[in-house]
Amino acid sequence: MSKHATVHFTGNPIHFTVLGADTGTYATFGQSMYAGAVDGLNAVNAAGGILGRKLILDKVDTHGDPADAVSSLQQEFAKNHPVAIIGPTTLEIFGVRPVITENKIPDMFNGGSTAFDHSTNPWIFRINPSDSQEAVAIAMYARQRGIKKAAILFTTEASQQELEPFLEKDFKALGGTVVSVTNVTPTQTSYNSEIIKLLASHPQAIIGQLDPPTAATFFHELTGLNGTKTPFIGTDVTAGGDWITAVGAHLAKQMVTSVEGATPTNPAGNAFNKLQQAAWHQAAPSGANYAYDGVVDVALAIDAMKGTTGTDITKGLLKVSNPPGATAWTYAQGLSLLKAGKKINYDGASGPMDFNKWRNVSGPWVVVRATGAANDALNTVETITADQVGVVANKYGL
Numbered sequence: 001m002s003k004h005a006t007v008h009f010t011g012n013p014i015h016f017t018v019l020g021a022d023t024g025t026y027a028t029f030g031q032s033m034y035a036g037a038v039d040g041l042n043a044v045n046a047a048g049g050i051l052g053r054k055l056i057l058d059k060v061d062t063h064g065d066p067a068d069a070v071s072s073l074q075q076e077f078a079k080n081h082p083v084a085i086i087g088p089t090t091l092e093i094f095g096v097r098p099v100i101t102e103n104k105i106p107d108m109f110n111g112g113s114t115a116f117d118h119s120t121n122p123w124i125f126r127i128n129p130s131d132s133q134e135a136v137a138i139a140m141y142a143r144q145r146g147i148k149k150a151a152i153l154f155t156t157e158a159s160q161q162e163l164e165p166f167l168e169k170d171f172k173a174l175g176g177t178v179v180s181v182t183n184v185t186p187t188q189t190s191y192n193s194e195i196i197k198l199l200a201s202h203p204q205a206i207i208g209q210l211d212p213p214t215a216a217t218f219f220h221e222l223t224g225l226n227g228t229k230t231p232f233i234g235t236d237v238t239a240g241g242d243w244i245t246a247v248g249a250h251l252a253k254q255m256v257t258s259v260e261g262a263t264p265t266n267p268a269g270n271a272f273n274k275l276q277q278a279a280w281h282q283a284a285p286s287g288a289n290y291a292y293d294g295v296v297d298v299a300l301a302i303d304a305m306k307g308t309t310g311t312d313i314t315k316g317l318l319k320v321s322n323p324p325g326a327t328a329w330t331y332a333q334g335l336s337l338l339k340a341g342k343k344i345n346y347d348g349a350s351g352p353m354d355f356n357k358w359r360n361v362s363g364p365w366v367v368v369r370a371t372g373a374a375n376d377a378l379n380t381v382e383t384i385t386a387d388q389v390g391v392v393a394n395k396y397g398l
Contacts, residue, residue: 066095
């Protein structure tokens with residue numbers, strides 16, 4: 001289809017809800033999710049829509065609060081009657097899970113909560129790897145770097161607390177020693193006492209996660225006491241542009257490496273990157289590829305089942321996402337194969353969208369470091385494949 005071609009849609013539009021924190025402390029999560037969802041929207045509508053109908057995204061702000069998420073989602077249901085949800089993150093999922101289940105709306109959950117590692121809820125599909133997998137990847141990288149003694153650092157915020165015990169366990173299982181565990185309350189004016197205790201344990205590195213405002217204060221005081229001598233190994237949160245801006249790009253380059261979900265170098269990843277550049281004129285923010293895959297996957301599920309009910313979509317997702325089937329790297333390719341009567345297997349921009357029996361996926365990881373540039377750009381240090389994580393997890397019983 002040419003750049004200026006006009007797409008003619010038939011019937012009423014189809015609505016997907018993008019549910020995330022667009023404002024507040026964790027706004028970067030919702031904004032990243034929405035950016036990826038828009039890329040998916042553009043791919044779907046450029047190929048003629050879903051069942052010939054135009055796709056519309058409804059941006060619903062949770063403010064990062066479970067209670068706000070519930071009321072906002074209920075208003076969205078009453079107003080726009082969406083057929084599927086993209087999001088939310090771990091911050092809000094426990095609040096909205098009963099609402100999702102009661103209304104039988106398929107949800108493409110975008111969070112790492114280990115509570116969903118063995119989920120039996122038929123309406124919730126997780127489109128990014130669990131924190132339990134990320135913890136293995138972080139521990140692997142730290143040990144490969146020769147880190148034997150590490151301090152674990154997290155805030156007291158509940159969603160971060162789920163990752164902490166897995167990271168501690170995995171680092172120890174791989175032969176490391178955890179010399180201290182520090183939990184700090186978010187957005188305090190000073191963390192000097194906590195930093196002094198942490199440094200007294202003499203770690204070779206600090207491993208963990210802080211939100212951007214907390215990180216700004218913590219790293220300012222940490223470098224004041226200890227310079228940049230102790231490296232920090234973080235998560236996808238610490239790779240975010242807002243996080244790098246908060247601590248400073250130059251300091252992030254000197255001290256911080258982050259392990260985040262990767263966009264594979266494959267036709268799906270290439271298509272996603274082109275859509276991202278066309279829509280936003282910048283590299284994709286961390287996690288945007290998950291939301292993109294969520295939109296495309298649900299759209300293909302509807303096309304495969306020729307229906308938009310919750311039951312249609314949940315059945316369709318398992319059909320179009322998992323092998324066997326002809327590999328579809330893009331929405332347009334998948335739609336064409338479906339119209340030809342073929343069974344498809346969508347492999348996405350975040351990795352294979354192969355849902356296991358608990359409706360979870362696995363994916364590759366990339367280790368990144370800030371370049372020090374003002375645009376918060378990142379350099380890739382190395383890639384850790386899903387298979388590598390799986391081998392280590394199986395070997396050590398993680």
